[in-house]
Amino acid sequence: MEPADLSMWGLFLQADIVVKAVMIGMVLASIWCWAIIFEKVMRLRKLQAKAEAFEEKFWSGGSLEDLYDRMGNRPKDPMSAIFIAAMREWRRSSGSLGRENDVRAGLAQRIDRVMQITLAREMDNLESRLGFLASTGATAPFIGLFGTVWGIMNSFHSIGMSKDTSLATVAPGIAEALFATALGLVAAIPAVIAYNKISGDLDRYAKRLENFAGEFGAILSRQLER
Template structure:
């Protein structure tokens, strides 16, 4: 009869602490899967947006028109926010009569670096939670298992004739806590590693764009100053 116990039956027969551990791990699992889906969509969107924008940027499009086109859409994010921040600062500094090419490059570079930092923070949203779930869930599950097995052996010691059938259900319900800990931890760890790699690639791509765009604006500033001097 005990061999036919379902997962739900074992949960109901578990001690209050083990039940609390199982519910905690179930909550971790649901929360981590929700964040995994959200982060997966957000990072995929950022990758597509980065590729699309860079194709348009390096196709020789007029930077002023590209800036107006993106700004007209309202709120921008990803690599487009770096471009908007840099070009906006470039245009602002250029209006100053005593602006030098070095002042232009310093100002635009700082503006884009600030925007880059904000975008990376946004890309890393919830990654620390996934890392935490992946790290602590097995130990929480193990704690529930140890507690459940301890209670089973304490109850076993109270009877005169002990059999395996008496202790098996208690051990089984305790081991479920470890299984649930692994069930919560493994997807969280895999997602964290995958997302961290994606964020690192996007950060490198954004950083390269900042340097390349800064060089373009510096060349434009030097050319403009030479034209004005003539």
């Protein structure tokens, strides 16, 4: 009797169709998770650098009107999008303002609302596909465990049919079943770690945007009081 192939490829080829499906699913989930992780990490780094560059221009003491004209209507990052949305609302309404305090207060409220809506939309865009990491981290171990249980059931069935309980007979089936759980953990562990890290980074970035929106709103409010 030839020794069983206990390599990863050999375990995959020897596995039952259900266990193979679980293995393939875990490998694909792991690949997609790493693609999301790489995209989110690189994108956050770029956005932080763009935010630094924008804040340097914003706080340089130059005219906000000139900065808005130079940027146009195509923001390159969420902070620029918040600035452009607020300035657009400012230009639409400031020219027709009267002296009534309630009219000026209404404009300030509209600008704040526009900035909050823009911030929420930009953060929703940044958080897209992040739920897949959470879902993979929560479900992959159990899916892998299902493959393991299914494989062990098949192994016991084979043992019952052959009436051979030697280790050489039992080991291949048990190994391929446990391999499914291992693949589930390979997909789940990086997904959980990355989800927690990226979520924390997004929360800090969202707080940075909120702080900017608050400071910019205060600047425009002072302009309205003049």
